[in-house]
Amino acid sequence: MALAGVRVIELAGLAPAPFCGMVLADFGAKVIRVDRTKVPVSLDTLHRGKRSVAVDLKTAEGRALLRRLCVQSDVVLEPYRKGVMEKLGLGPQELLTENPRLIYARLTGYGQNGSHATAAGHDINYLAMSGLLSRLGRSGEKPLAPLNLLADFAGGGLTCALGIVLALLEREKSGKGQVIDASMVEGAAYAGSFVWKSGSIGMWDRGRGENLLDGGAPFYDTYRTQDGKFMAVGALEPQFYLQLLKVLELDPRELPPQMSFSDWPELRRIFSARFASKPQAEWSRLFQGTDACVTPVLSLDQVSSHPHNRERGSFMKDSGGGEFPRPAPVLSRTPARPSPAAHLTTGEHTVEVLQEFGFNSEEIEQMLAAGVVEASTERSKL
Incomplete structure (x- = not known):
């Protein structure tokens, strides 16, 4: 070793x-x-x-x-x-x-x-x-x-x-x-060096919990599913965001722009309603194989049985x-x-x-x- x-x-x-x-x-x-x-x-x-x-x-x-x-x-x-x-x-x-x-x-x-x-x-x-x-x-x-x-x-x-x-x-x-x-x-x-270094490019201009990576963005957050579990969404880039909308069966032409801060509360409401309509396992199946950057929030007793973690032997x-x-x-x-x-x-x-x-x-x-x-x-x- x-x-x-x-x-x-x-x-x-x-x-x-x-x-x-x-x-x-x-x-x-x-x-x-x-x-x-x-x-x-x-x-x-x-x-x-x-x-x-x-x-x-x-x-x-x-x-x-x-x-x-x-x-x-x-x-x-x-x-x-x-x-x-x-x-x-x-x-x-x-x-x-x-x-x-x-x-x-x-x-x-x-x-x-x-x-x-x-x-x-x-x-x-x-x-x-x-x-x-x-x-x-x-x-x-x-x-x-x-x-x-x-x-x-x-x-x-x-x-x-x-x-x-x-x-x-x-x-x-x-x-x-x-x-x-x-x-x-x-x-x-x-x-946390990234927090200091990225401040100059406007990533933390808004208050706590109102920015891209701190839970402020509706496309970078967690959502409760029908069975009380959660999905994690990290669809930051436009191409990933479009795939998120596709799986959620939402038409981007009927939604406000992704980066319209003032419309983020409404987008979060829409996403919350959609995720609440199906159980976690169903959403996991629908997002599997996409680049929407959406994954299930696994509990500690679930992680070792997830196919990816099991294939890599990530837990012992x-x-x-x-x-x-x-x-x-x-x-x-x-x-x-x-x-x-x-x-x-x-x-x-x-x-x-x-x-x-x-x-x-x-x-x-x-x-x-x-x-x-x-x-x-x-x-x-x-």
Whole structure:
């Protein structure tokens, strides 16, 4: 796989950093999640392909252990607020001194400097600070955050993974590691570059929810079908718009012009009535094979059975039968091979990992007995 041989230490967290680690693991990196001790159940669901080591970082021995893991690895992924790792004596200055090739990725909401650097926050706050939240939502309504996808995952986890891969690539030339300052505010804003760049060509001149791509246009929206399901319409270009009208059995000569903003409410009323006249399956059949840019809005339990997704193998199952999206993108020679394991127990691989890092059985026994580390596996495996 593309990242085979890359060793990653992921400090346990939630959402963005675990997603970043999972992406790296899917493409071949050996990702070790460092969990806290005395936490029997982890809330992290993005643990695919990782191994867990439980370490008590409140002890000097635990911090020394983590230091040893980090300086013998390629990447450290930490999700803590500014200053936490420095207080532990495990900041990038200390670790890169011992391992100059280390990639130290810091994934936070606001970044490592600035007035908000130490402030708490969540996806909705980072999205708000990026400027993008102001553009999301229906006309006349309050801004609406689209799940926690844009800041946590697109601007956070995925952008951080890109930064790590870029740093690893650069290290091949320089032989040196570096620090990655991944801010979810800036990552989300960067993912929204199109909003800034297209403003100059009049794409966002109108208010929130009144433009081409934000639900304002009746030909770029969703419509309820007869059976209470929905169809997604994206017929932006004139040639696609004409195909939309053809399937809906509407005569363009009897309708206002496509780009007549003042007539958009009337067009939406007409489209709504048409889509409400047939069930989703019938509309899907009618639009199949056309370039009208109309597709069914699939639920999570429908996506894997859709013919297109099934033909591509776009969704997979873990050992417990749970479905998940196939890692993307698809590489022709070194594709991702996600682990089929359904669960990861805190401390499940403590003994195994410590042995890989050169600790002998006696040392491991002493750390287990002192509570410096925890292992969910039987200690007879020593």
